[in-house]
Amino acid sequence: MSVSGFDGLVQGLHQLDNFCIAAHENPDPDSLGSMVALYLGLISLGKKAMMVCGDPIPYDFPWAALVAVQAPTEVGPCQNVVVLDCHPNRTGTAKPLVEQAQTVFNIDHHVGNRGETTYHYIDTAEPATASMVHRVLRQLDVTITKPMADALYAGIVGDTGGFRYGNTTSSVLALGAELVALGAEPDTTSRLIFETKSWGFMSLLGRTLETMERSADGAVVWMTVDHDAFKESDVDPQEGDQFIQYSRMVSGVKVAILFRETSPGTIRLGFRSHSLDVGSLARTLGGGGHRLASGAKVEGTMDQWVPRVVAAAQALVDSEGGHGIGRNHECH
Numbered sequence: 427m428s429v430s431g432f433d434g435l436v437q438g439l440h441q442l443d444n445f446c447i448a449a450h451e452n453p454d455p456d457s458l459g460s461m462v463a464l465y466l467g468l469i470s471l472g473k474k475a476m477m478v479c480g481d482p483i484p485y486d487f488p489w490a491a492l493v494a495v496q497a498p499t500e501v502g503p504c505q506n507v508v509v510l511d512c513h514p515n516r517t518g519t520a521k522p523l524v525e526q527a528q529t530v531f532n533i534d535h536h537v538g539n540r541g542e543t544t545y546h547y548i549d550t551a552e553p554a555t556a557s558m559v560h561r562v563l564r565q566l567d568v569t570i571t572k573p574m575a576d577a578l579y580a581g582i583v584g585d586t587g588g589f590r591y592g593n594t595t596s597s598v599l600a601l602g603a604e605l606v607a608l609g610a611e612p613d614t615t616s617r618l619i620f621e622t623k624s625w626g627f628m629s630l631l632g633r634t635l636e637t638m639e640r641s642a643d644g645a646v647v648w649m650t651v652d653h654d655a656f657k658e659s660d661v662d663p664q665e666g667d668q669f670i671q672y673s674r675m676v677s678g679v680k681v682a683i684l685f686r687e688t689s690p691g692t693i694r695l696g697f698r699s700h701s702l703d704v705g706s707l708a709r710t711l712g713g714g715g716h717r718l719a720s721g722a723k724v725e726g727t728m729d730q731w732v733p734r735v736v737a738a739a740q741a742l743v744d745s746e747g748g749h750g751i752g753r754n755h756e757c758h
């Protein structure tokens with residue numbers, strides 16, 4: 427049986443009991459906040475629920491400390507699993523729990539999730555999974571408490587970049603206002619998500635900024651972080667993906683690139699743009715992603731890959747910018 431859409435999923439949550447709620451691997455504020463809010467909501471309805479996440483939680487949210495998130499390996503088989511903010515394939519070590527479950531619910535807003543579980547509510551137009559969970563909780567007649575409001579607020583702040591990205595719609599701003607009225611704390615939330623970094627992270631950021639280079643026309647800006655730098659600073663290479671925002675800040679940039687050697691000989695490429703289709707650029711390198719934010723993984727050295735990838739980015743700038751020599755003369 428497969429039931430798609432909001433109404434079917436709400437009905438399933440209403441009828442069943444004993445839920446195991448799973449966030450995605452390397453949890454971000456949206457998956458974490460969605461998980462905690464749904465957990466608290468189901469508990470408030472007298473249902474049994476627990477939360478699992480395959481990776482440690484990298485944020486020190488006070489509301490997250492109020493509830494226990496378990497490692498998937500610690501829990502036995504779950505009858506009903508709810509997967510939040512990802513396709514079930516991205517649940518990491520919780521994946522066996524999903525595969526063994528009788529009923530799987532999926533709430534997600536990621537492009538490419540076609541909704542293959544028993545109950546699925548997928549909407550790629552939603553700014554965050556947290557805004558979808560909020561809708562589900564309302565429909566279940568859950569009274570939104572302060573910890574739920576905090577958790578949902580963190581989710582939407584995380585996925586809208588603090589209400590700065592293009593997905594910052596009037597309805598998500600209205601939801602933010604509603605959650606603050608219910609007790610969510612904007613200052614604490616933003617500080618914990620965006621402004622709390624380890625000493626190692628800040629020193630590695632300094633080193634990484636020193637590597638910044640740009641093309642002659644200033645349209646391509648890139649930085650590199652090699653594996654030794656991650657090790658010496660004691661920074662998780664995963665966390666280092668945030669550095670790309672600094673390449674994107676440079677005035678005149680059209681393609682921002684970050685090269686991260688996440689393990690010896692493996693380089694992760696991150697691409698960002700304000701206007702050009704860097705998703706297609708990533709796909710030519712075996713990767714994928716969105717139009718303005720994408721990535722790929724390649725094997726080799728920085729010396730091999732940096733010139734090649736920068737040239738490909740420059741070609742994208744030249745073709746889409748209309749300055750390609752002899753190439754655009756037929757365009758009017």
Ligand SMILES: [Mn+2]
Binds near residue numbers: 511535554585
């Ligand atoms: Mn999300």
